[in-house]
Amino acid sequence: MKYVRKNEPYILLFPSFFLLFIFLAYPLLSSIMYAFQSFKLTAPNAIGFNGIENFKAVLTDNNFPLIMKNTLIWVVLTVGAQFILGLILALSLSRPFPLRNVYQAFVFLPWAVSSFVIGLTFRWLFNTEYGPVNDILLKLGIIHEKIYFLSDPKMALYSVIIAMAWTGIPFFAIMLLAAMQSIPHEIYEAAEIDGAGIISRFWHVTFSYIKQTILITLLLRTIWVFSSAELIYIMTTGGPANSSNTLASYMFMKAFASLDYGQAAAIGLFFMVLLLLFAFIFLRLTKFEKAGNL
Amino acid sequence: MNKKQRAPIVIVRFVVLLGYLLMVLAPFYWLFITSLKPKLDILTTNIQYWPKHITFDNYIYLFETSNFHIFFKNSIILSLATGLFGTCLAVLGGYAMARFKFRGHKLVIYGLLLTQLIPGVLVLVPTIIMYSKLGLTNTMGGLILFYTVGTIPFSLILMRSFFDRIPMDLEEAALIDGCNKMQSLFKIILPLMLPGVIATFIFAFVGAWNDLLGAVMIISSDSLKTIPVGLNMFIHNYDIDWGVMTAGGIAATVPSLIMFAFMQRFVVNGLTDGAVKG
Numbered sequence: 001m002k003y004v005r006k007n008e009p010y011i012l013l014f015p016s017f018f019l020l021f022i023f024l025a026y027p028l029l030s031s032i033m034y035a036f037q038s039f040k041l042t043a044p045n046a047i048g049f050n051g052i053e054n055f056k057a058v059l060t061d062n063n064f065p066l067i068m069k070n071t072l073i074w075v076v077l078t079v080g081a082q083f084i085l086g087l088i089l090a091l092s093l094s095r096p097f098p099l100r101n102v103y104q105a106f107v108f109l110p111w112a113v114s115s116f117v118i119g120l121t122f123r124w125l126f127n128t129e130y131g132p133v134n135d136i137l138l139k140l141g142i143i144h145e146k147i148y149f150l151s152d153p154k155m156a157l158y159s160v161i162i163a164m165a166w167t168g169i170p171f172f173a174i175m176l177l178a179a180m181q182s183i184p185h186e187i188y189e190a191a192e193i194d195g196a197g198i199i200s201r202f203w204h205v206t207f208s209y210i211k212q213t214i215l216i217t218l219l220l221r222t223i224w225v226f227s228s229a230e231l232i233y234i235m236t237t238g239g240p241a242n243s244s245n246t247l248a249s250y251m252f253m254k255a256f257a258s259l260d261y262g263q264a265a266a267i268g269l270f271f272m273v274l275l276l277l278f279a280f281i282f283l284r285l286t287k288f289e290k291a292g293n294l
Numbered sequence: 295m296n297k298k299q300r301a302p303i304v305i306v307r308f309v310v311l312l313g314y315l316l317m318v319l320a321p322f323y324w325l326f327i328t329s330l331k332p333k334l335d336i337l338t339t340n341i342q343y344w345p346k347h348i349t350f351d352n353y354i355y356l357f358e359t360s361n362f363h364i365f366f367k368n369s370i371i372l373s374l375a376t377g378l379f380g381t382c383l384a385v386l387g388g389y390a391m392a393r394f395k396f397r398g399h400k401l402v403i404y405g406l407l408l409t410q411l412i413p414g415v416l417v418l419v420p421t422i423i424m425y426s427k428l429g430l431t432n433t434m435g436g437l438i439l440f441y442t443v444g445t446i447p448f449s450l451i452l453m454r455s456f457f458d459r460i461p462m463d464l465e466e467a468a469l470i471d472g473c474n475k476m477q478s479l480f481k482i483i484l485p486l487m488l489p490g491v492i493a494t495f496i497f498a499f500v501g502a503w504n505d506l507l508g509a510v511m512i513i514s515s516d517s518l519k520t521i522p523v524g525l526n527m528f529i530h531n532y533d534i535d536w537g538v539m540t541a542g543g544i545a546a547t548v549p550s551l552i553m554f555a556f557m558q559r560f561v562v563n564g565l566t567d568g569a570v571k572g
Contacts, residue, residue, distance in 0.1 A: 008390070008394060009390035009391075009394035009396040010390075010396065012386040012387055012389060012390035013386070013387045013390045013391070013402065015383055015386065015387075016383045016384075016386070016387040016446050016450060017387075017402075019383075019439075019442070019443050019446060020409065020443065020446055020447070023421065023424075023439065023440070023443040024409065024412070024417060024443055026424070027417055027420035027421045027423075027424050028412065028416070028417060028420065030420050030423070030424070031416070031419060031420035034419070034420060034423065039423070085314075088310060089310070089314055092307045092310045092311050092314075093311075095307075097307075097311075103311065103315065105555065106315060106318065106319065107314055107315060107318050108554075109318055109319075109322065109551075110318060111554075112500065112547075112550050112551055112553075112554035113322075113504075113547050113550070113551075114503070114504030114505075114506070114522055114546065114547070114550070115504065115506060116504070116506045116521075116522035116525065116526060116543075116546070117325070117543040117546055117547050118321075119529075120325075120525070120529060120539060120540070120543050121321045121322070121324065121325045121540075121543065122321065123529065124324065124325070124328065124536055124539075124540065125321055125324055127536075129337075129339065130336065130337055130338065130339065130341065130536075132324060132341055132343070135339075135341045166317070166318075166321075169314075198303065220410075220411075223411055223413070224413075226413070227413030227414070227415055227416070229415050229507060230506050230507055233506075233507065234506070234526065234529065237530065248413065248415050251415060251416075251419070252415055252418070252507060255418065255419045255422070255511070256510065256511060261419055261422070261423055264419045265419055265420065268415075268416050268419060271413075271416060272416060275411070275413070279411070
């Protein structure tokens with residue numbers, strides 16, 4: 001039973017949707033327009049349409065191939081590490097053990113902490129002179145010279161990826177754990193009676209039950225990681241020499257540091273097209289219609 | 295499931311759980327002990343994994359000498375306001391979505407889910423342009439508005455799922471007893487779903503508390519800066535005062551940790567009900 005009323009639900013939803021339309025939908029649509037304008041805060045009198053100049057400038061930028069390559073590495077390694085470690089954690093948490101609630105409260109900590117504090121912490125962990133990571137690696141004899149984690153162009157991106165992967169494991173673990181806990185116990189018992197070993201049980205029961213959750217979570221996480229610029233901004237500001245810039249952080253830097261909103265909007269539009277393309281291909285490949293519970 | 299597991303599996307699980315716990319806690323431990331060290335013990339290659347001289351000087355400097363108390367106050371005002379507005383809007387809208395049949399019901403839900411896929415960085419640039427036209431840049435109100443709008447879709451989805459768990463019979467009983475609909479909402483239903491209301495508030499609060507990029511773009515004067523923006527000014531300096539910075543990091547984390555500890559048990563439920571953003 002639900003109420004059937006003409007106006008009431010609309011009145012109740014109006015404030016939320018009014019704000020969403022004015023301050024979310026409108027800006028998004030207007031950014032399409034800005035992408036075709038010269039819009040620099042440094043030249044406020046020269047604002048006007050300039051065709052595809054912004055796109056030309058962005059796509060022919062010498063750094064652009066590097067930034068696209070970084071974006072790919074960033075997304076694949078981060079999401080991959082988060083998924084594998086999150087799955088292992090969820091599997092380990094799926095059976096009760098003493099103090100499990102306390103344990104969960106601790107391991108889900110990174111999730112509650114701001115990107116800023118995480119970035120700060122990892123900057124300090126990776127500090128070349130006084131940071132413990134170099135110190136421990138040296139003492140264990142794994143390396144013989146200090147690593148310049150954040151200032152070596154070959155290392156910077158991977159150092160931020162480590163921090164980003166670390167941050168996102170709890171999210172994967174929570175989603176997968178929740179899905180695992182909804183698997184009926186009888187199925188495991190039946191599988192065991194049928195003589196299924198641990199690997200076969202994981203593959204045929206656990207995995208096939210949580211497959212949809214895995215797909216949804218992978219999709220969401222990929223979009224999230226792809227668009228995430230905060231840690232990069234805090235840890236390296238995309239440097240040295242763009243070696244750790246991704247499309248998202250590059251866009252933010254264009255707007256924030258060069259104040260070139262036109263070019264930033266052009267990157268944004270390119271960004272949106274990539275996202276839509278990714279979501280479309282992903283949904284096609286995974287036959288998402290059957291994914292149920294949304 | 296209650297059967298005993300074989301010994302090797304138990305050991306592997308124990309090692310995994312212990313290893314992960316260490317991996318999570320080690321960075322926080324390092325942050326925390328640094329904030330308790332005097333400067334000389336921080337800037338030394340003879341790294342102390344257990345602080346030899348514990349001092350609260352970093353915290354004293356942070357709260358008494360720096361502008362941190364201003365940032366802290368701004369963050370509190372901003373996050374409380376965002377939590378309050380976000381929750382109010384979500385209570386009204388969530389109630390409408392859970393309790394009414396209306397045209398466009400599906401559209402509303404799919405629309406909200408879709409907004410969860412829109413990256414914040416993408417909205418930021420056109421929002422700034424719009425804000426500068428409306429005179430909202432560098433104002434606390436503008437920042438509160440930005441975060442409130444950002445929290446609406448998630449809060450609505452969350453709130454609706456909490457309403458869905460309260461049986462309709464309760465309301466019908468209240469209506470028969472002579473309550474009107476708003477009375478039954480505020481006197482019967484909301485008290486019952488107080489945990490849901492609190493969870494929604496905390497999500498909005500922590501979202502605003504933890505964000506950096508929005509505030510970096512919108513706020514420019516020192517007197518309006520939030521904790522992440524205020525501290526961020528110092529992190530790009532060549533000679534970072536790590537003692538004070540780590541103390542600031544701890545001080546910035548404590549409030550959101552308390553909030554999350556408070557709502558731990560709602561997190562898993564809330565998330566699995568169709569919420570999506572991490």
